[in-house]
Amino acid sequence: MANMSSSVCMETPHAHGHAHGHTHNYNPTPGRDFPLQIDSCVNPVLDYSTQMERYRSFATFYKNSTATAAPFPQTAKITRIATPLFPSARLSAMPPWPCDNAMLWGRKPSAVNVNGPHTHRTGMSRAEPVNMHMSGKHIPQDSALSMGADNFLSPLAAEQCRGLPVTGADCMNRLKCSPSVPPGEADRGGTFGGMPPLGGLSLPPGVIVMTTLHSGAGSSGVTMSDSAFQIANVAADCQHSGSSCSGSPAGLNGNTNGSCSSASSNGSGAAKRKRKRCGVCAPCRRLINCGVCSSCRNRKTGHQICKFRKCEELKKKPGSTMEVGFSHTLTHMPGGLLKWAV
DNA sequence: CCGAACGTCTCC
């Protein structure tokens, strides 16, 4: 299943629930059980509220479960907590764009190494729009329901985008509205302005269309999706930084910190430096803490991020990440496409 | 200064 369909939400939550045997509490809402989840994207607030409600039901379930005589197995907890949150992402909790994106974007954009210290960009980093009006310090993660609609990366179509006032989050939408944005401006915004809309489907920022050179061997489609995000960010980074990393996936290491320095993970003295969240993996995009994992429960003493928000890259040992096996080449193609040559 | 979170160590 190594295709990119997950990026455009071609699957209904309804079908998902039936096709895979496991049950969750997804109740298709009239008007939402649409062949394309684009429908739910048009009404992100409704979606978000629904999912938050479900999330809380899981928390309640957990409490009740632990209160009873039979302990709730950790694996079962994880399955129950993580899976229903992303009904469309049965693999590795990777939410398809853009449907679940609303509640998944990370907390502190500045702590994400997507763009690192490069501040000369006139636009904003991929995660920034979500938190534009959300200090994070003052909005408890578990009260994310208080987020306004502008905290969603509303995947409006180009026509819907046009004419809207451009607030923090809307800025990213505007970037996706290539017809009204000069290519140069879009590029400065941190995404691929030259990227044409895909048959009316607006792609999430950072998602690129890759040509078929990647066989998918050794990587699932989900991984490909994640890679796409990372590739895009690296490319954007190099684009605005003018550095010489030329989209080299070595920069995909969680250590990049927006730079293409080679001293990040070589086991020398610099290896002691803290790595940063990649900002693009599913856990990084998750917005809320689960509240029930050990990290959440031991927030005060543990000093650890929620397990479901722990960056996939940071879980790996430094140096064991993607610099190995990434001898590929990113090639800019006409029309803003990128070719992922192996 | 403070909160968040990564790294590392210890314990089980």
Next chain:
DNA sequence: GGAGACGTTCGG
């Protein structure tokens, strides 16, 4: 290997 604790780093 996971949990927990704590030192440390980082950003606001």
